[in-house]
Amino acid sequence: MTTAVQLANRALRSSLVLGAIITAAIAGVGGAIGYAVEGWTGVVSALVGALIAFVFMGVTAASILLGQKLSGGSIASGAFFATVLGAWLLKFVLFLGAMTVIRSITELNSVVALGSVIAAVIGALVSDVIAVSRARVPVVDMIGS
Numbered sequence: 001m002t003t004a005v006q007l008a009n010r011a012l013r014s015s016l017v018l019g020a021i022i023t024a025a026i027a028g029v030g031g032a033i034g035y036a037v038e039g040w041t042g043v044v045s046a047l048v049g050a051l052i053a054f055v056f057m058g059v060t061a062a063s064i065l066l067g068q069k070l071s072g073g074s075i076a077s078g079a080f081f082a083t084v085l086g087a088w089l090l091k092f093v094l095f096l097g098a099m100t101v102i103r104s105i106t107e108l109n110s111v112v113a114l115g116s117v118i119a120a121v122i123g124a125l126v127s128d129v130i131a132v133s134r135a136r137v138p139v140v141d142m143i144g145s
Helices: 004-038 040-070 078-104 110-135
Strands: none
Touching: 004 040, 004 110, 040 078, 040 110, 078 110
C-alpha cells in the first residue's frame, strides 16, 4: 500500500522534473530575448538567471524530502518545520547574495538575468501546482484497512 508520504514524495519529484522542463524552456526563450537585446552577454545572463532559479527550486524540494526523513514522515514534527524553515532562510540569504553578485558583474545584463529568475520562479510555482494537484495525496492514511 502506498502511504501519503510516498505519494507526497512522488509529487515533489514530478514537480522537480516539470520544473526542470519549464526552466529549460525559459532559459531558451530568455536566451533568445537576451541575444536580441544584448548579444551573447544577454544569453549568458538569461542562462545564469534560469540556473539560479532552478537551484533554489531544488533546495525547496530537497528540504521537504529531508524534513520528512528527519521527522520520520510526520509533517507535524519540529524537525520537519526546522528543516524547511532553515532552507527557506538559507535561500533568502543566498538569493540576496546572488542578486548582489549579478548586479556587480559588468559582463552580465542584470535586467535579463532578473527577468529569467522571475519567469523561472513563476514557472516553478506552476509546476508545483500541477504536480500537487495531480498527486491525489489522501488526507489520512488508512492503515490496517
